[in-house]
Amino acid sequence: xxxxxxxxxxxxxxxxxxxDPALVPTAGCTDLxxxxxxxxxxxxxxxxxxxxxxxxxxxxxxxxxxxxxTTSFSEIRRSAxxxxxxxxxxxxxxxxxxxxxxxxxxxxxxxxxxxxxxDSLPVLLALDAxxxxxxxxxxxxxxxxxxxxxxxxxxxRPGEIVARVRLPYLPAGAFQAFRKVGTREAQAISxxxxxxxxxxxxxxxxxxxxxxxxxAAMPVRLxxxxxxxRGQAPGPETADLAGREAAREVTPIDxxxxxxxxxxxxxxxxxxxxxxxxxx
Amino acid sequence: MERLLDVLREGLGxxxxxxxxxxxxxxxxxxxxxxxxxxxxxxxxxxxxxxxIETVEGIAAGPxxxxxxxxxxxxxxxxxxxxxxxxxxxxxxLQRNPAPSREEAxxxxxxxxCRCTGICGEPDR
Numbered sequence: 001x002x003x004x005x006x007x008x009x010x011x012x013x014x015x016x017x018x019x020d021p022a023l024v025p026t027a028g029c030t031d032l033x034x035x036x037x038x039x040x041x042x043x044x045x046x047x048x049x050x051x052x053x054x055x056x057x058x059x060x061x062x063x064x065x066x067x068x069x070t071t072s073f074s075e076i077r078r079s080a081x082x083x084x085x086x087x088x089x090x091x092x093x094x095x096x097x098x099x100x101x102x103x104x105x106x107x108x109x110x111x112x113x114x115x116x117x118x119d120s121l122p123v124l125l126a127l128d129a130x131x132x133x134x135x136x137x138x139x140x141x142x143x144x145x146x147x148x149x150x151x152x153x154x155x156x157r158p159g160e161i162v163a164r165v166r167l168p169y170l171p172a173g174a175f176q177a178f179r180k181v182g183t184r185e186a187q188a189i190s191x192x193x194x195x196x197x198x199x200x201x202x203x204x205x206x207x208x209x210x211x212x213x214x215x216a217a218m219p220v221r222l223x224x225x226x227x228x229x230r231g232q233a234p235g236p237e238t239a240d241l242a243g244r245e246a247a248r249e250v251t252p253i254d255x256x257x258x259x260x261x262x263x264x265x266x267x268x269x270x271x272x273x274x275x276x277x278x279x280x
Numbered sequence: 281m282e283r284l285l286d287v288l289r290e291g292l293g294x295x296x297x298x299x300x301x302x303x304x305x306x307x308x309x310x311x312x313x314x315x316x317x318x319x320x321x322x323x324x325x326x327x328x329x330x331x332x333i334e335t336v337e338g339i340a341a342g343p344x345x346x347x348x349x350x351x352x353x354x355x356x357x358x359x360x361x362x363x364x365x366x367x368x369x370x371x372x373x374l375q376r377n378p379a380p381s382r383e384e385a386x387x388x389x390x391x392x393x394c395r396c397t398g399i400c401g402e403p404d405r
Binding site: 004006026028029030033034040043046048050074094097098099100101103104186187 | 281283303304305307310316317318319321322323324326327369387388390391392393
């Protein structure tokens with residue numbers, strides 16, 4: 001029989017986790033419940049974070065917005081603050097599962113579950129998010145670029161949970177874009193998912209963060225592609241270069257959803273098209 | 281971990297809620313939790329304490345009666361396994377948006393799959 005610990009405050013949650021780091025943190029349960037009967041059976045205790053008010057909701061803060069880890073994708077896609085400043089995050093939220101999944105699945109769950117295919121994760125990389133993590137020692141911050149450290153592995157220490165994510169506002173005139181390639185528009189796990197954000201200065205790409213999912217063991221920044229096009233004028237040659245570099249630096253695999261070859265091919269095309277779309 | 285779906289079907293005998301895939305892909309087990317469409321195969325029972333759960337039996341006995349008649353009249357059922365989930369999701373959409381566009385209806389129902397291919401007609405009902 002599974003016992004669920006149901007804390008009512010963040011203090012209470014981290015105290016439980018401090019005493020028993022083997023507790024499995026849960027929120028919307030949309031990933032947890034599909035791990036199969038054996039896995040669920042082995043998981044003898046869970047801690048339900050949905051009742052912790054400090055972990056939920058979207059707030060405007062100095063210089064950006066903060067999204068609580070148990071905020072659902074439905075809340076994110078509806079949020080006027082998110083849609084105004086980070087439309088690519090709202091867009092990614094609409095691509096997670098269908099309506100029913102979006103009502104339950106949470107941003108923090110997507111991060112902590114750390115699937116290489118998580119739809120929102122390349123967006124957080126492109127937006128240079130900062131993760132606020134809670135543990136028995138209090139809060140600490142991790143740049144999201146350092147959060148994923150391997151296949152389904154994160155920088156969270158035992159007993160730590162994602163408390164919230166801070167998204168710094170982009171400078172005026174910045175561009176951002178998102179694209180997911182799946183089997184159908186809804187309820188599909190991505191074959192390739194790409195997000196980018198950056199800015200143009202004097203007709204050249206001054207800053208570009210390009211990130212992709214489903215092309216490596218974890219969501220990744222495409223740093224070779226970023227580096228190759230920095231300082232270049234947007235246009236077909238720059239877009240070609242970005243696509244080529246992106247395809248070269250990733251390590252996709254064959255699995256039930258797609259092949260490594262197709263993923264590399266699709267990534268090159270998607271990156272090229274997205275970089276072409278950067279307004280000059 | 282006990283699933284809401286099993287408690288509804290086996291514990292309470294409310295078999296209107298169907299199990300399709302059991303892994304959150306098909307939408308057949310959709311119920312309303314506090315008015316929000318939710319997949320009951322993915323909800324552990326411990327998260328249901330104090331929540332209002334509505335199944336197809338509940339809405340069929342209440343205000344959705346006429347709406348259900350339209351499903352029957354337009355032949356919205358073939359094998360029927362997906363229908364309760366589609367009814368629940370469509371009903372929830374109409375509570376929020378009494379006159380959805382075809383596109384809005386398609387998006388709302390995107391998480392409800394129909395193996396008999398009747399899905400293409402659902403947004404028109």
